[in-house]
Amino acid sequence: MSLAHVVATIVAALMAGFAAVSSYIRAGRVGSRKDVPVTWLPWLGAAGSAGAAGLLAGMFVPLVGYAAGVGLVLYFIVAVIAVMRARGFDDVPSEVLFMAPVVGALMLAS
DSSP states (O other): OOHHHHHHHHHHHHHHHHHHHHHHHTOTTTTTTTTOOGGGHHHHHHHHHHHHHHHHHTTTSHHHHHHHHHHHHHHHHHHHHHHHHTTOGGGHHHHHHHHHHHHHHHHHHO
């Protein structure tokens, strides 16, 4: 495990955790223009929290990290699709920004 992989994993886990906390506390524009029901936000936050924890656990159990990384990438792809369906094209870069360190961590893991 290289230092770059550890740093990318920690950054990805922190960003996924931030996204999860934002869903829990309904901060800013989370779900506001994406036609996401408010009742879904705790579940989305739980998925993000599980992904962040899985990334960190993946530094010790690689298979868990791969699964968490793939799950988070799919999570953010669905977020991009939801943003585009709601015509909130100005929010797409922020969703991609949250996905980028996860992709980086996955690429460095192999």
